[in-house]
Amino acid sequence: RKEVEQDPGPFNVPEGATVAFNCTYSNSASQSFFWYRQDCRKEPKLLMSVYSSGNEDGRFTAQLNRASQYISLLIRDSKLSDSATYLCVVNLFSGEDSNYQLIWGAGTKLIIKP
Amino acid sequence: ETGVTQSPTHLIKTRGQQVTLRCSSQSGHNTVSWYQQALGQGPQFIFQYYREEENGRGNFPPRFSGLQFPNYSSELNVNALELDDSALYLCATLPGQGAGANVLTFGAGSRLTVL
Numbered sequence: 194r195k196e197v198e199q200d201p202g203p204f205n206v207p208e209g210a211t212v213a214f215n216c217t218y219s220n221s222a223s224q225s226f227f228w229y230r231q232d233c234r235k236e237p238k239l240l241m242s243v244y245s246s247g248n249e250d251g252r253f254t255a256q257l258n259r260a261s262q263y264i265s266l267l268i269r270d271s272k273l274s275d276s277a278t279y280l281c282v283v284n285l286f287s288g289e290d291s292n293y294q295l296i297w298g299a300g301t302k303l304i305i306k307p
Numbered sequence: 308e309t310g311v312t313q314s315p316t317h318l319i320k321t322r323g324q325q326v327t328l329r330c331s332s333q334s335g336h337n338t339v340s341w342y343q344q345a346l347g348q349g350p351q352f353i354f355q356y357y358r359e360e361e362n363g364r365g366n367f368p369p370r371f372s373g374l375q376f377p378n379y380s381s382e383l384n385v386n387a388l389e390l391d392d393s394a395l396y397l398c399a400t401l402p403g404q405g406a407g408a409n410v411l412t413f414g415a416g417s418r419l420t421v422l
Contacts, residue, residue, distance in 0.1 A: 197349075229411075236397055236413035237350065280349050294363050295340065295411075297349035 196220060197283050199298035206271055207306055213267045214301045216281030223296075225284040226257055226264045230277045231300065237280055240266075268303075276305045310334070311400050313414035321422050325386045328417045330398035332379035336412065338401035339381040341373060344416075345394045356381060385419075393421045 199216045206212045218226075226243035241248065243255040243264045254267040268275055281298040310333035320326050332339055338357045342350035355363035356375035370386040379400070385392055395418050399411040 199349075236415050237411075238413070239410050242410075294365055295352045295355075297342075297351065299347075299349040 195298075196296045197281055197298040199279075199281055199301045201299060201301060203302040203304050205304050205306060208271060208273055210271055211267065211269045212271055212303065213265060214279065214303075215263050215265045216298050216301075217261075217263045218281075218283045218296070219262070220283070220285055220296075221259075221262065222285060223262075223283045224286055227282040227284075228253075228255055228264075228266050229280040229282055229297075231280055232277050240279070271303075271305045273305050273307060276303055278302050311336075311398065311412050311414040313396075313398055313417050315417055316415065317418045317420075319420045319422060320388050322388055322390060324388050324421075325384065326388060326419060328383045328385075328396050328398075328419070330381045330383070330400075330414055332381065332400045333402075333412055336400035336402050337379050339375055339379065340399050340401075340411070341381070341383045342397040342399065343367075343392075343394045344397060350397055353383065388421045390421050393419060395419075 197218050228240040229237040230240045231237040241250050241255050243257045245257055247256045252269045256265045278300040280300045283296045285294045312331040314329045340355035341353040344350045352365035353367050353371055354361055354373055359375045372384045374382045395416045397413050397416045399413045
C-alpha cells in the first residue's frame with residue numbers, strides 16, 4: 194500500500210460545478226498536511242495547508258480526518274483556470290532518528306470544461 | 308519567478324555517468340530539499356539539508372548524495388546513472404521561521420534524460 198494515495202483521475206468537471214477529492218495516508222504519525230497544485234510541466238505551488246479544524250480559502254476548503262487518515266479538498270464554483278494536477282503532501286518527522294520526510298501523492302488530475 | 312534557480316534546465320547523460328544539479332536558495336531560506344518527479348507521478352522526496360547538514364532522507368540509494376553550502380545553495384549528485392533516473396529533479400527551499408515557515412518554494416526543475 195502506498196504511503197499517500199490519491200485517485201489519479203482525470204476528473205472532468207463542467208465550469209461552475211463543485212468538485213471534491215480525497216487523499217489517504219497510511220502513517221498515523223503524520224504531522225502536517227498540504228495541498229499543492231501543479232500545472233503541466235511546471236513546478237508545484239502551495240495551494241493550502243490543511244489544519245485539524247479545517248480551513249477555507251475563497252473557493253477552496255480543506256479538511257483533515259485523523260481518525261480515518263484522509264484529507265480532502267473541495268473546490269466550489271470551479272473555473273477553467275483550476276485545471277491542474279492537485280498533489281497531497283504529508284509531513285513525517287521521526288523523533289527517534291530526527292529524520293524528516295515529505296511524502297507526496299501521485300496527484301489527481303482535474304480538467305474543467307467550459 | 309520564485310527566487311529559487313536550478314541549473315541546468317535540461318541535460319542528457321548516458322548510463323554509468325555522473326551528474327551534478329545545482330540549486331540557488333532564496334534569500335533567508337536555510338532549508339533545501341530535493342525531489343525526483345517521473346512523468347505522471349508525484350514528486351519523490353530524496354533528502355533535505357538544514358544549515359549544511361542532512362536532516363531527512365527518503366528511500367533513495369547512496370549514489371544519490373547532496374551538499375549544502377554556507378550561502379544555503381545546494382547540489383544534488385547522482386553517480387552511476389541508470390535509465391530509471393530520467394526524471395524532473397526539483398529543489399525546494401524553506402524559510403524555516405516566520406510566516407510561511409513550512410511553505411516550500413520550488414525551482415522550475417532540471418530535466419534529466421539518461422540514455
